[in-house]
Amino acid sequence: MAPTIVVAGATGNTGQHVVETLSILLEKGGALSGHRIAALTRSPKGPIAQKLAQLPGVEVIEQNWINVTANWLRENEVVRAFVAPVAQLSQFIEESGFLVAALQAGVKYVVRISTNTPNVRPDAVPFYARSHWAIETLLGTPEFEGLQWTSLQPNSFAPTYLQTTADFIKQYRNTGKQGILKLVASADAPVAIVDPYDIGVFVAHLLVQQDPTPHNKAKYVVNGPEDISGQQIVKLVEKHIDTKVENVIFKDLTWADAIADYSQDAKQTMLSLKAFPEPLWQGLCSTSTTSKEFLELAAPKWTPAAVLKRMLEE
Incomplete structure (x- = not known):
């Protein structure tokens, strides 16, 4: 089996764009050429999953990511992963469990989705924001030195x-x-709302870096244009x-x-x-907060007007 990049929740709003972009980037060659893309979903027969299954290098797997174990990751030779947790009360338990399994299995690099930067703090009122703070704090501990990671902090999702x-x-x-x-x-x-497509493209570019070390422990603010x-x-x-x-x-x-x-x-x-x-x-989430790494590696394209037009055509 080839070394594998796991995309958890591959048919979700962001995950599907991660898979699509990864397929394109790996087809072009590079250090990770030949890696398998494991697109995890609970709905492998759905239209999005069927579309992803046709892409080069992609294998759609019926698997709820919250049930992934260290043994499963080892058996599938997973070396890198993407995860976008759902904002629910069980978030910390589920995501930390996945990350512990990744650490135990020797996964080298994980990219995750957080929430807007001003809310990522221990005294945040929204319950899910404290979970994101807790996960980022957990990842920053000495015990997790063996797992490189990047956390993306979007101001707000455009759709x-x-x-x-x-x-x-x-x-x-x-x-x-x-x-x-x-x-x-x-x-x-002013709020720099961001489309999941632009986040997915950025995630894919991070995951195919030959050496993700420059992005290790980074917390990038990802906004729309x-x-x-x-x-x-x-x-x-x-x-x-x-x-x-x-x-x-x-x-x-x-x-x-x-x-x-x-x-x-x-x-x-x-x-x-x-x-x-x-x-x-409070005006804390404008384009002025966007991380330069996002702009340099995969600058966002979807403006609010373009997102709204697309939504009206759906």
């Missing part, structure tokens, strides 16, 4: 940030009537519907109430999600 915007436009196009445009964005603060404020989102909407938006709510948090109401987890814990946008509203 999620713009979902209510796309829904508003689609509703207007279907009914000719305006609802209320609810935005998590503040009116004026442009800032956008709530007022600018409203202007985008007006271009698409060709009329003025009649009613808009900035800093909307009703989505967090809905998650808390339907979640089976502790309601108060889920309501902590309401604190997530505060760094965005």
